[in-house]
Amino acid sequence: MERIVHAWLGLAVSEQTSFLIKSAIFLFFTGATLFFALGASYPAVHDTLHNVRHALAIVPCH
Amino acid sequence: MIRLSALAYLGFALSLLVSPVWADELNVYFKTTPGFEHLRPYADPAILSLLVTDANGRPLKDGSVALRLDAPRSGVFFSTDFPWVEGTRLQEVQLNLRQGRANWKYLFPIRGEYRLAVSVSTADGRKANKEFTFNVRENEKKWGALAAFSAGLFCLGLIAGRVFTAAAAAPKQTAIIILALLSASTGRAETNSASQDPSAVLEVAPATVGRPTVVRWRFINAVDPSRVLLSLAIVHLEKGKTVFGVERISVPGEFAMNFQFTDGAEYRLIAVGEQPGSMPIRTEKTISATALEPPTKAMLPAFGYFIALIGAGLIAGRWSKRRVP
Numbered sequence: 001m002e003r004i005v006h007a008w009l010g011l012a013v014s015e016q017t018s019f020l021i022k023s024a025i026f027l028f029f030t031g032a033t034l035f036f037a038l039g040a041s042y043p044a045v046h047d048t049l050h051n052v053r054h055a056l057a058i059v060p061c062h
Numbered sequence: 063m064i065r066l067s068a069l070a071y072l073g074f075a076l077s078l079l080v081s082p083v084w085a086d087e088l089n090v091y092f093k094t095t096p097g098f099e100h101l102r103p104y105a106d107p108a109i110l111s112l113l114v115t116d117a118n119g120r121p122l123k124d125g126s127v128a129l130r131l132d133a134p135r136s137g138v139f140f141s142t143d144f145p146w147v148e149g150t151r152l153q154e155v156q157l158n159l160r161q162g163r164a165n166w167k168y169l170f171p172i173r174g175e176y177r178l179a180v181s182v183s184t185a186d187g188r189k190a191n192k193e194f195t196f197n198v199r200e201n202e203k204k205w206g207a208l209a210a211f212s213a214g215l216f217c218l219g220l221i222a223g224r225v226f227t228a229a230a231a232a233p234k235q236t237a238i239i240i241l242a243l244l245s246a247s248t249g250r251a252e253t254n255s256a257s258q259d260p261s262a263v264l265e266v267a268p269a270t271v272g273r274p275t276v277v278r279w280r281f282i283n284a285v286d287p288s289r290v291l292l293s294l295a296i297v298h299l300e301k302g303k304t305v306f307g308v309e310r311i312s313v314p315g316e317f318a319m320n321f322q323f324t325d326g327a328e329y330r331l332i333a334v335g336e337q338p339g340s341m342p343i344r345t346e347k348t349i350s351a352t353a354l355e356p357p358t359k360a361m362l363p364a365f366g367y368f369i370a371l372i373g374a375g376l377i378a379g380r381w382s383k384r385r386v387p
Binding site: 015018019022023026027030031034035038039041053054055056057058059060061062 | 104
């Protein structure tokens with residue numbers, strides 16, 4: 001991450017900032033994956049994970 | 063003038079005295095089998111029983127009960143798995159009392175506090191109303207699954223937090239989550255297919271989750287409409303469970319109720335009408351209840367909770383990594 005930022009922007013990134021950037025990217029992708037898996041209405045995904053949604057008690061389904 | 067006001071007071075006082083006595087003439091009792099504490103959503107159908115007695119405790123001979131069952135209201139934060147069902151009317155039905163009793167089967171769809179309003183009418187014109195509330199607890203297996211899933215998300219965040227913290231020393235590979243998406247989309251069966259027997263008709267209005275649907279059955283050419291016995295079952299085909307059922311209730315040649323199909327799935331309705339001295343008439347109908355997408359306000363708390371768990375894992379992972387010299 002530090003190398004990428006350095007190569008693109010020519011900036012040195014502290015370890016804390018690097019952690020924050022990585023964490024934000026990680027949270028974005030895991031959140032998107034969770035939403036796609038448990039919240040999307042796309043039939044193939046919904047039908048496959050329908051029982052998982054209901055098994056988790058707090059994830060709304062149709 | 064004084065006399066008139068005194069009479070008015072007397073009348074008011076008498077009405078206060080008379081009303082409770084009139085209402086107390088009928089006692090209404092309600093129970094479920096299994097008991098309330100054992101009821102779970104989408105487990106097995108429960109048998110709901112009403113008993114109406116007179117003031118002496120004798121079961122009422124003639125009469126009917128109008129029932130109205132309402133679903134639990136929405137929770138403070140988290141939704142149930144059927145958000146459109148929350149706070150809606152589940153069923154409205156009138157049943158004739160047999161020896162003071164009325165029984166029916168019902169499969170409770172969600173956790174929470176249900177409200178059952180009962181209105182009793184007797185053949186001699188007496189009436190009584192009563193409302194019962196009872197709680198259906200969530201299936202313990204679901205709470206277990208949620209706890210395991212939450213622990214998994216926290217561990218995912220914890221590992222990521224450790225990896226990201228150590229990245230300054232040496233580049234690490236970040237795990238990429240790949241979901242294997244199986245295309246299991248299958249075409250829905252033809253909706254509202256019906257096979258009708260010529261001497262009985264079963265009609266169901268288009269069903270949508272979140273609002274009651276009219277279910278109507280009627281006997282055609284009944285010899286004596288007052289002596290028709292009806293057995294009606296509504297079966298959730300995917301789960302293979304009976305979500306509503308009444309057995310051999312006496313109906314005046316026809317029966318109608320408002321019933322909510324709480325899941326966007328296929329249901330089979332099976333009605334059997336019986337008349338003395340003739341063969342039972344069986345009518346079946348398969349319907350597909352239209353599903354609705356969950357509202358955003360029901361989804362946000364759950365996904366916010368999941369992401370917060372991963373975030374907490376990230377912080378814990380970083381903390382654990384930095385704590386070790």
